[in-house]
Amino acid sequence: MPDISPPITHQAKSPTWIALLGIALVAGTIALAFAWVAGWLTPERLTPQRFVNAIQAGNGEVFPGFRRAHAKGVCIAGYFEGNGEGVALSRARLFAPVRTPFVGRMSVGGGSPYGLDNKARVRSMALELNTDDGQQWRMAMNSFPFFGVSSVQAFYEQTRANTPDPATGKPDPAKQAAFADAHPEFKRFAAWAKDAPWSTSWASTPYNGVNTFRFINQAGQARNVRWSMQPQTAFEVMTPEQREAADANFLSEDLRARLAQGPLRWNMLVTLAQAGDAILDASQAWPESRAHITVGSVVVESTSPQTTGACRDINFDPLVLPTGVESSGDPVLAARSAVYSVSFNRRERDIASGKAGAAIGQAPAKADAK
Numbered sequence: 001m002p003d004i005s006p007p008i009t010h011q012a013k014s015p016t017w018i019a020l021l022g023i024a025l026v027a028g029t030i031a032l033a034f035a036w037v038a039g040w041l042t043p044e045r046l047t048p049q050r051f052v053n054a055i056q057a058g059n060g061e062v063f064p065g066f067r068r069a070h071a072k073g074v075c076i077a078g079y080f081e082g083n084g085e086g087v088a089l090s091r092a093r094l095f096a097p098v099r100t101p102f103v104g105r106m107s108v109g110g111g112s113p114y115g116l117d118n119k120a121r122v123r124s125m126a127l128e129l130n131t132d133d134g135q136q137w138r139m140a141m142n143s144f145p146f147f148g149v150s151s152v153q154a155f156y157e158q159t160r161a162n163t164p165d166p167a168t169g170k171p172d173p174a175k176q177a178a179f180a181d182a183h184p185e186f187k188r189f190a191a192w193a194k195d196a197p198w199s200t201s202w203a204s205t206p207y208n209g210v211n212t213f214r215f216i217n218q219a220g221q222a223r224n225v226r227w228s229m230q231p232q233t234a235f236e237v238m239t240p241e242q243r244e245a246a247d248a249n250f251l252s253e254d255l256r257a258r259l260a261q262g263p264l265r266w267n268m269l270v271t272l273a274q275a276g277d278a279i280l281d282a283s284q285a286w287p288e289s290r291a292h293i294t295v296g297s298v299v300v301e302s303t304s305p306q307t308t309g310a311c312r313d314i315n316f317d318p319l320v321l322p323t324g325v326e327s328s329g330d331p332v333l334a335a336r337s338a339v340y341s342v343s344f345n346r347r348e349r350d351i352a353s354g355k356a357g358a359a360i361g362q363a364p365a366k367a368d369a370k
Contacts, residue, residue, distance in 0.1 A: 046156055048338035052346065054156060055339075058163045059111025065307075065356020066113045068343040070124055073107025074252050075309030078263065078301040080129055086295030089223055089270065090215035092324035093131040095295050102129040104300070105311040106202045106255065109142075118246040121193050125207040125229060125266075126316035127298070135322035138314075140336070141207035141229060147282035148189035152335040158186070185283040198238040201254045203264045204231045210282045211318070211336075212273065212328040224273035224328060226286065229266035229298055233258075255303050266298040280330045315344035 055068045063071060079099045086095030094100050108115065109122030123143040130136050149155050161179035165172045180186050199205045208228040216222045238246075247253060258264055272291045278284035306312055319327055319337040327333050350356040 046153060048335075048342040051156055051159070051335070051339050052342045054159045054163070055111065055343075058159050060164050060169070061112070063111070063113055064350035065347055067347060069111055070107040070109060071111050071113040072115045072117075072120075073105050073124075073306050073311075074255065075304045075306050075311035076104045076106055076255075076300045076302065077304075077310065078102060078104070078299045080127075080268070080296055080298055082296040083294070085293055086215075086270065087217070089217055089225070089272075089293070089295070090324040091218045092137065092215075092322045093133045093135060094129060094137060094322065098132065100129050100131050102127045102298075103310045103314060104128065105306065105314075105316065106251070106303075108251065116248045117251045118243045118248070121198075123199075123202060123205050123207075123251070125202075125298075126311075126314075128311075128314050128316065128320075131322065136320055137322045137325065138316050138318060138320040139209060140316045140318045140340075141209045143205050143207060144189065144192060144210070145208055146189065146192075146285040147210050147332065148186050149183055150185050150281045150283040152331050154183050154186075155332065155335065158183070188283070197235075198243060200236040200238045200242070201233065201258070202251050203233040203255065203258050204235045206230050207266070209318075211330050211333045212279045212282070213321075214326040214328050215270075216324050216326065222326075224277070224279050225270050226273075227268055227270045230269050232265040232267065232297075252303070259300070259303055264300045267294050268296050268298060269293070270295050279328050282330060282332055313348065315340050317341065 052068055056062050059068070059071075062068075079101050080094060081099050082095045082097050084095070084097040086092075089095070104125065104127040107124045107126070108117060108120035109124070110120055125139075125141050127139045128136065129139075149158055157179055161175045162171045164170055180190065206228055209226060212224050212226055214222050215225050255264075270293045271286060272293070273279065273286065274290060277286050277290070304310070317337050317340050318333060321327070347356070
């Protein structure tokens with residue numbers, strides 16, 4: 001049979017070359033996209049990587065295997081008990097009168113897992129809630145009632161201003177003053193940090209989700225909200241003298257002692273926005289006159305070390321949300337999500353590569369020192 005296939009000519013080959021060129025173009029585009037996201041092509045652009053680098057520089061030291069911020073903490077576990085009052089606001093299963101288990105974390109501000117509890121102004125609660133309809137909600141809340149700055153760029157500049165000077169080991173007061181002058185909203189936060197009373201326990205501390213979120217109910221109606229966890233444990237003011245005398249780990253010691261007596265509870269209080277309230281600026285507190293609805297309770301039943309507990313490998317990304325809850329579009333929320341991801345990936349690489357082994361093993365012993 002005669003060979004009737006077309007002759008192998010340059011024209012016959014061209015579709016293959018075109019396809020290869022197309023593949024190369026796609027690959028090149030992807031590479032450029034990754035380079036853009038990483039900031040390689042625009043080194044002046046603020047990226048999550050640069051932000052985490054700034055946090056690490058501000059810490060003065062990298063502690064392999066630990067979170068780059070809020071490095072010191074403990075795991076907690078328990079459940080959220082909805083009371084049904086939140087159903088009118090959101091179709092999220094959490095608000096039904098059911099119990100939803102969670103793994104969480106209590107922590108203090110700062111980048112060292114060996115920090116002193118009596119020096120940490122900020123305390124935090126983070127939760128990963130897994131509802132019986134197969135959805136997940138992650139929350140990251142803090143003891144301050146509003147955010148320190150109004151934008152992502154200002155947050156980055158604040159981090160840079162707090163970076164220790166190599167000559168002194170402390171932040172440069174002139175840089176801190178210049179930052180405060182450039183960002184008047186930070187003065188409200190500084191006043192809170194200076195004057196707000198310290199509590200004697202994680203258990204009696206309120207925790208605030210200072211960013212705005214959007215709740216959507218079964219009818220499709222949307223409301224802008226903020227929420228907080230208000231402790232059922234009575235607040236006790238910690239005097240400066242008590243702080244000075246307190247053990248380096250008094251918060252975790254107190255938590256264990258309290259849980260030995262029974263569960264600890266916080267009421268979840270949802271605040272409803274009204275016209276004119278700041279939605280995209282978490283540095284602006286809403287008036288106390290806004291309507292508040294108690295939608296359920298956080299119940300903490302147990303605690304365990306963060307180095308071996310279930311919370312160790314959780315990224316408490318505040319944008320992991322269930323149906324019925326959406327981001328408000330606050331840029332700081334998106335930045336927190338991206339920065340948490342970079343921090344998570346770095347510490348998971350530390351653990352996977354074995355770099356974190358010694359540090360994790362030493363954490364309890366080193367933390368015992370005052």
